[in-house]
Amino acid sequence: MRIAVHTLGCKLNYSETSRLCADLLSHGHTIVPFDSEADAIILNTCSVTEQADVECRKLVRRGRRTSPDAAVIVTGCYAQLKPDEISAIDGVRAVIGTAHKFSIADRIESLVTAEEVVVDADEIADDVLFQPSRTHRTASRTRTFFKIQDGCDYSCSFCTIPKARGSARSMMRDDVRREVDRIVADGYREVILSGVNLGEYRDAEDTRFVDVLRMIDEDVPPFRLRISSIEPNTVTSELIDVIAASSSIVPHLHIPLQSGSAGVLRRMRRRYTVDYYRSLVNVLHERLPGLALGIDVIVGFPGETEQEFEETYAFLEDAQWSYLHVFTYSERDDTVAATMEQQVDRGVRRMRTQRLRTLSEWKHARFIDAKIGSIAQVLPESYDPLTQMWRGWSEHHVAVSFAGEPDQVKMTYNVRLTERIDQEARGIRIGDDE
Numbered sequence: 254m255r256i257a258v259h260t261l262g263c264k265l266n267y268s269e270t271s272r273l274c275a276d277l278l279s280h281g282h283t284i285v286p287f288d289s290e291a292d293a294i295i296l297n298t299c300s301v302t303e304q305a306d307v308e309c310r311k312l313v314r315r316g317r318r319t320s321p322d323a324a325v326i327v328t329g330c331y332a333q334l335k336p337d338e339i340s341a342i343d344g345v346r347a348v349i350g351t352a353h354k355f356s357i358a359d360r361i362e363s364l365v366t367a368e369e370v371v372v373d374a375d376e377i378a379d380d381v382l383f384q385p386s387r388t389h390r391t392a393s394r395t396r397t398f399f400k401i402q403d404g405c406d407y408s409c410s411f412c413t414i415p416k417a418r419g420s421a422r423s424m425m426r427d428d429v430r431r432e433v434d435r436i437v438a439d440g441y442r443e444v445i446l447s448g449v450n451l452g453e454y455r456d457a458e459d460t461r462f463v464d465v466l467r468m469i470d471e472d473v474p475p476f477r478l479r480i481s482s483i484e485p486n487t488v489t490s491e492l493i494d495v496i497a498a499s500s501s502i503v504p505h506l507h508i509p510l511q512s513g514s515a516g517v518l519r520r521m522r523r524r525y526t527v528d529y530y531r532s533l534v535n536v537l538h539e540r541l542p543g544l545a546l547g548i549d550v551i552v553g554f555p556g557e558t559e560q561e562f563e564e565t566y567a568f569l570e571d572a573q574w575s576y577l578h579v580f581t582y583s584e585r586d587d588t589v590a591a592t593m594e595q596q597v598d599r600g601v602r603r604m605r606t607q608r609l610r611t612l613s614e615w616k617h618a619r620f621i622d623a624k625i626g627s628i629a630q631v632l633p634e635s636y637d638p639l640t641q642m643w644r645g646w647s648e649h650h651v652a653v654s655f656a657g658e659p660d661q662v663k664m665t666y667n668v669r670l671t672e673r674i675d676q677e678a679r680g681i682r683i684g685d686d687e
């Protein structure tokens with residue numbers, strides 16, 4: 254069967270799509286590009302965008318324009334949260350919730366030929382087991398996301414993820430080890446460890462996230478290890494010690510702040526204070542000099558006053574970080590925040606978002622400027638035949654371009670950074686890292 258797959262949303266979803274595709278391939282199916290003719294179309298959706306339903310409908314229409322007879326299967330967080338809404342979309346043959354995502358490959362024939370729309374999106378049981386999202390090798394990839402943890406037991410007032418993905422659960426340590434070995438043997442040069450709430454990783458034998466990091470760092474041959482987003486209250490001094498002592502864990506962390514206002518943080522039901530976050534950032538820069546720190550911020554949370562936004566702005570103006578991911582708050586059904594009074598005017602939300610994005614560009618440019626002249630370890634990802642340049646990512650998560658041959662091996666190269674161009678750097682290859 255020819256199957257077209259499209260993914261929306263976060264890196265976890267992409268990692269899970271990878272496993273789904275690997276499973277479909279092992280069942281003898283072919284994965285075709287989304288806009289090619291297909292017998293089935295799978296949409297792996299997200300619930301984070303306010304426009305989830307619009308996007309989903311749009312993709313169903315787009316897929317069926319090319320393949321009018323294709324059966325559409327919708328899975329992912331949006332399918333889990335709004336199965337009835339989706340099953341009513343013309344052309345949808347099956348709606349599969351997150352707990353059953355990985356059963357699709359085994360039963361795709363029966364889903365495609367079903368006479369009636371199949372809806373399989375019951376509420377996720379508390380004792381649901383961790384479902385590994387194995388990676389599979391693709392020709393162009395040098396880095397891969399590897400999900401070792403899923404679900405979340407926190408109750409941030411704006412978030413639907415605990416409902417869409419269920420409670421926290423983790424991959425067993427030995428399985429992590431086996432999979433990392435496989436990823437390395439497959440030729441990947443960088444692994445990004447990910448999870449919904451990664452710092453809360455704890456397997457059935459009580460292995461903690463820091464133990465997993467130590468294990469990979471000590472036992473696996475040298476390659477790059479990156480930690481995806483991690484909650485501030487789970488960044489312990491032991492974890493910082495492991496990163497500081499490691500030569501494979503890159504000096505890059507992404508730690509959501511969400512708001513620099515104490516009042517907003519309380520209403521968001523986050524598990525730390527502004528003062529805690531401030532001292533964490535200071536400790537991180539002391540212990541990990543040159544660290545690249547990415548921060549998530551939500552703007553326009555219900556009741557966020559001008560004063561509270563200015564507190565966030567002042568906090569971020571003062572703190573040391575390298576880039577922001579700014580999210581404009583949008584109401585989600587079934588969240589505490591959506592029922593709060595004083596929803597912020599949408600125009601005000603947009604203006605605040607813009608101010609922080611401008612601040613982010615300014616700080617990111619300064620971060621790159623400070624690295625000019627230094628040697629970065631760059632893992633190339635794509636080659637532009639027009640400019641004859643490779644583009645990839647440094648250990649500090651800076652996009653770097655450098656001249657090279659199109660058939661160059663995709664491994665880490667030492668590149669002296671020579672100039673900044675907008676939000677990226679350019680450099681000259683001065684030797685091989687490996």
Ligand code: SF4
Pocket residue numbers: 405406407408409412413414415449450484
């Ligand atoms: S930590 Fe908060 S924002 Fe993150 S997934 Fe859990 S509930 Fe959602």
